[in-house]
Amino acid sequence: MNYNILTEPFIPLSDGRYVSLIFCLEHAHELQRISCSTPLETYAVCRFLCAFAMDAFQLPHYDARMALLERGHFDMEIIRAYIRQCENEGVSFDLFDPDRPFLQAACDPAYDQETKPAALIDLQVPSGNNHIFFEHHWSDTHSLTPAKAMRCLLTSYLFCTAAAQGYPSSVNNTPCLYVLIHGDNLFETLVLSMISIKEAGNLPYGLPAWRNKRPVTPKETYASVTLLEGMTWQPRRIRLLADDSGHVCRLYYMQGKDFKGNPLWRDPHVPYRLNKDGTYSSIKPASGRSLWRDLGAMAVSRENRFGRQPQIVAQYPPERGVCRMSIVGLITSNATLVDALHEEMLIPSEILNDEEKGDLLHVDLDFVEAVSRLIRQATGNHVPASLAEDLQNHFLAVMRAYLFGEYFDQLLACASDADYLSLMKKVDGAVYAALQEVFRALSLRLGYDARNIILQLNIQKHILSGYEKLRKERNNG
Secondary structure (H helix, E strand, O other): OOOEOOOOOOEEEOOOOEEOHHHHHHOHHHOOOEOOOOHHHHHHHHHHHHHHHHHHHOOOOHHHHHHHHHHOOOOHHHHHHHHHHHHHOOOOOEOOOOOOOOOOOOOOOOOOOOEEEHHHHOOOOOEOOEOOOOOOOOHHHOOEOHHHHHHHHHHHHHOOOOEOOOEOOEOOEOOOOEEEEEOOOHHHHHHHOOOOOHHHOOOOOOOOHHHOOOOOOOOOEEOOOOHHHHHOOOOEEEEEEEOOOOOEEEEEEEEOOEEOOOOOOOOOOOOEEEOOOOOEEEOOOOOOOOHHHHHHHHOOOHHHOOEEOOHHHHOOOHHHOEEEEEEEEEEEEOOEEEEEEEEEEEEEHHHHOOHHHHHHHHHHHHHHHHHHHHHHHHHHOOOOHHHHHHHHHHHHHHHHHHHHHHHHHHHHOOOOHHHHHHHHHHHHHHHHHHHHHHHHHHHHHHOOOHHHHHHHHHHHHHHHHHHHHHHHHHHHO
């Protein structure tokens, strides 16, 4: 069985077609988007294409990347020369190559002894602890086409969780938020989401997994990783096995590379939060928390006092104006998959890359978060938990509409300290107005008998008192 990803169609497009790696890169400027069956899979394929192009073009600096963007398409002579270089180094682009299967572990009888179900790498089906996630059917009979197996391979490496018996997590530890910047076509999306050698800073550029001849040894720990190594990290030792029909029903599956983390590693697609000890950690998605609520992490802040924005956002060309980004995340709990989140946002680049505007965005979002928690706390002991959650979500929905509506325009218009102070008062007013909507919703749910009116007044008093305290603390700060 042979399946060469260079020529076999494994990449699904938004128009319903499936294309090969070479076709995708050659026609990227004519294609709109990659569109897999899940947002996680879509991002994993895009990330792989970014790493492939980064290694092929070896762009020395930002200006070279912008020159490529201006050119408007990939130079296929460079791509073909890169493929020849890889093949001369012994790289095989065949998923089932007996000696060096693409992006997998080479055959080793010391490890390849017991086969396991292919469902282990398909996050859409139940396996192990993941009894109910996207689909419901028995994992032992699950089979994958080679195209699907390739996409699952990429996704399972990236959104990998730590588990018992020394199974390590992904290169970013527990699966975190990942950002992709979208251009007017797939070519622009890839170039805008790539990083040049100089943009990587002190982090060595390195080699992607398919060019790295170091074998994948179960549980081997790594003290450091390079940029391309991290973008194609293999936390599992996997080798796909094709049956007589050409499908993958079984595979070899063991612990893989274990990166313990260090301050030098910074994933270019990931936002980071500043910890109390002065270190930075990647932001993880959480149940019940919409991704827009972490929008502050996408913006720059003075001296990184709130965190570090994704590097591709920091390097977004300001002359392009509005930045269109998608954010994906996998929520896990004790190695169990809980939910997948995906959201697309349009944000003016001036807000993302202006320190004053970024700082105020952080402060305002923190204020909104604090008030939303206040609503939950004030109502939680007096009304059913489902109602308390509904009220909090109602408040957040109103504030999201304000944020992506009036607020961005107001923040863009700020040019002086007086403007910023004026905007803070407008935010105060918007939060207060949203609270009034919450109070009206509470009245509709509880009714207007004497007992419930007294309860509502007490809840309102508690919330408004807390709001006033939070407002003063924010404005004084």
